[in-house]
Amino acid sequence: MALNRRAFAALAALALACAPALPLGAQDKSIVVASTTSTEQSGLFGHILPMFTRKTGIAVKVVALGTGQALDVGRRGDADVVFVHDRPAEEKFVAEGYGVDRRDVMYNDFVLVGPKSDPAKAAGKDITAGLKAIAAAKAPFVSRADKSGTHAAELRYFKQAGVDPVAEGKGTWYRETGSGMGPALNTASSMNAYILADRGTWLSFRNRGELRIVVEGDKRMFNPYGVILVNPAKHAHVKQAEARAFMDWLVSAEGQAAIASYKIGGEQLFFPEAKG
Amino acid sequence: MRHRPRSLCKILPIGQPLRPPPATVNTLSLAFGEAWAMIARADPKLLEIVALSLRVSLSAVVVATLLALPFGAALAVARFRGRDALVVVLNALLGLPAVVVGLAVYLLLSRAGPLGALGILFTPAAMVIAQAVLIFPLIAALARQSVADAWREYAEQLHSLGAGPLASAFALLHDLRFSLVTIVLAAFGRAIAEVGAVMIVGGNIDGFTRVMTTAIALETSKGDLPLALGLGLVLLAIVLALNVGAHLMKERAQRHHG
Numbered sequence: 137m138a139l140n141r142r143a144f145a146a147l148a149a150l151a152l153a154c155a156p157a158l159p160l161g162a163q164d165k166s167i168v169v170a171s172t173t174s175t176e177q178s179g180l181f182g183h184i185l186p187m188f189t190r191k192t193g194i195a196v197k198v199v200a201l202g203t204g205q206a207l208d209v210g211r212r213g214d215a216d217v218v219f220v221h222d223r224p225a226e227e228k229f230v231a232e233g234y235g236v237d238r239r240d241v242m243y244n245d246f247v248l249v250g251p252k253s254d255p256a257k258a259a260g261k262d263i264t265a266g267l268k269a270i271a272a273a274k275a276p277f278v279s280r281a282d283k284s285g286t287h288a289a290e291l292r293y294f295k296q297a298g299v300d301p302v303a304e305g306k307g308t309w310y311r312e313t314g315s316g317m318g319p320a321l322n323t324a325s326s327m328n329a330y331i332l333a334d335r336g337t338w339l340s341f342r343n344r345g346e347l348r349i350v351v352e353g354d355k356r357m358f359n360p361y362g363v364i365l366v367n368p369a370k371h372a373h374v375k376q377a378e379a380r381a382f383m384d385w386l387v388s389a390e391g392q393a394a395i396a397s398y399k400i401g402g403e404q405l406f407f408p409e410a411k412g
Numbered sequence: 413m414r415h416r417p418r419s420l421c422k423i424l425p426i427g428q429p430l431r432p433p434p435a436t437v438n439t440l441s442l443a444f445g446e447a448w449a450m451i452a453r454a455d456p457k458l459l460e461i462v463a464l465s466l467r468v469s470l471s472a473v474v475v476a477t478l479l480a481l482p483f484g485a486a487l488a489v490a491r492f493r494g495r496d497a498l499v500v501v502l503n504a505l506l507g508l509p510a511v512v513v514g515l516a517v518y519l520l521l522s523r524a525g526p527l528g529a530l531g532i533l534f535t536p537a538a539m540v541i542a543q544a545v546l547i548f549p550l551i552a553a554l555a556r557q558s559v560a561d562a563w564r565e566y567a568e569q570l571h572s573l574g575a576g577p578l579a580s581a582f583a584l585l586h587d588l589r590f591s592l593v594t595i596v597l598a599a600f601g602r603a604i605a606e607v608g609a610v611m612i613v614g615g616n617i618d619g620f621t622r623v624m625t626t627a628i629a630l631e632t633s634k635g636d637l638p639l640a641l642g643l644g645l646v647l648l649a650i651v652l653a654l655n656v657g658a659h660l661m662k663e664r665a666q667r668h669h670g
Binding site (some may be wrong): 168173177181182195197198199200211212213214316317318319321322325340341342343345371373 | 430522523524525528531533534555615616617618620632633634635636637
């Protein structure tokens with residue numbers, strides 16, 4: 137029975153090793169924040185969250201999704217706080233009673249990225265002119281198409297440019313990938329296509345290939361981020377005190393300074409916006 | 413054949429001057445470099461991710477094995493109406509996409525779902541459940557097949573010894589234990605290699621639910637392909653080491669009592 141004994145010992149050892157994985161989620165002070173890929177993948181959270189945790193002892197668990205999905209996670213009560221960037225969708229979320237106490241936190245901006253050779257002649261400081269040129273040239277354009285904040289902004293700009301990309305270019309030059317910012321950038325890089333990206337993700341993105349920024353600095357490309365508490369009246373388990381501590385810290389002088397101090401290659405990614 | 417495949421020459425660079433090697437070659441060698449560097453300096457972040465991967469997937473394998481082996485064996489020896497249908501369904505579930513399992517478990521464990529009160533969404537426990545659900549059909553279906561084959565051979569013998577169906581099932585499982593190891597290893601391989609389910613139910617939270625596969629997905633989205641592939645190589649090395657270990661243990665045990 138040597139095998140049995142050994143197998144039993146191995147199983148017992150395994151069970152011990154596994155034990156820490158099993159306690160049912162009862163963590164002392166922590167909150168779950170549903171946020172966007174742009175804040176997580178740009179490295180902002182890695183920079184500011186340790187400061188908050190050091191100060192308050194509250195661990196922040198970030199689930200990074202597209203804005204639409206992050207709001208849905210909040211709606212279902214699976215997060216304590218949502219931290220996203222799509223003002224119309226955020227206001228709807230609050231109006232429907234899923235969230236309360238929305239606050240402006242910071243902003244960054246979108247950039248239109250495209251091939252260095254700029255075949256559509258889209259370069260400039262005007263996002264609608266750039267998108268019109270791309271549509272006219274039928275140059276490949278990669279869309280997130282995932283109901284993210286960036287996707288919503290892209291559709292807004294196309295509308296302002298008087299272009300209906302889905303009707304005019306679906307299946308030809310307008311390519312809907314249904315993926316996050318990073319994967320969509322990878323796709324654009326390999327197709328040498330145009331794409332709308334948030335500056336943070338673009339700056340920290342490594343696989344750029346032949347891509348560069350073609351349009352930036354248009355005031356309309358301002359991209360504000362808001363933080364919302366998931367309504368405790370709808371979801372009683374929301375850790376209100378800890379969540380409010382996090383929101384208060386984000387808009388405090390200290391939190392705002394932390395956000396402003398995050399830089400990649402000397403370039404500031406996010407700009408404080410909180411009032412008071 | 414009206415059309416000659418002329419375009420083939422365009423696809424394959426036949427007769428064209430050699431171009432500089434494509435970037436992928438560079439990425440591959442960079443990936444090996446990254447993998448080696450991470451292992452060599454025993455990167456604490458890497459160790460944490462590896463430890464969580466092992467903990468989650470081994471837990472899932474233990475849970476799924478304890479449930480699926482008796483289930484598969486029972487299905488092999490029991491006779492009841494609808495058994496064949498159940499077997500077909502079980503076999504079909506082998507093709508279950510991980511992302512569908514993830515979504516189903518997500519909806520179950522979500523606060524708005526039936527098991528929401530547990531509050532275990534976005535925790536390692538949720539990942540264990542998702543992986544266990546994912547590999548249960550694999551273990552059960554393959555174990556059922558092994559036991560059914562053995563049952564055909566030994567049914568009479570077991571009957572003559574007066575063993576009931578339940579006792580027979582367990583006797584056969586014990587007899588087949590060496591080949592069952594392979595099944596369990598395959599299940600472990602599927603569990604630790606999948607990304608779709610753990611991404612959805614775990615949320616890929618840094619330092620809490622980030623495992624090898626979700627870390628690879630994250631680095632890929634950041635465009636850091638060498639680091640992503642490097643992590644992939646580390647994952648491969650771990651799975652290989654575990655398989656070698658299991659193989660050696662099996663060999664030794666088999667030699668001791670055939």
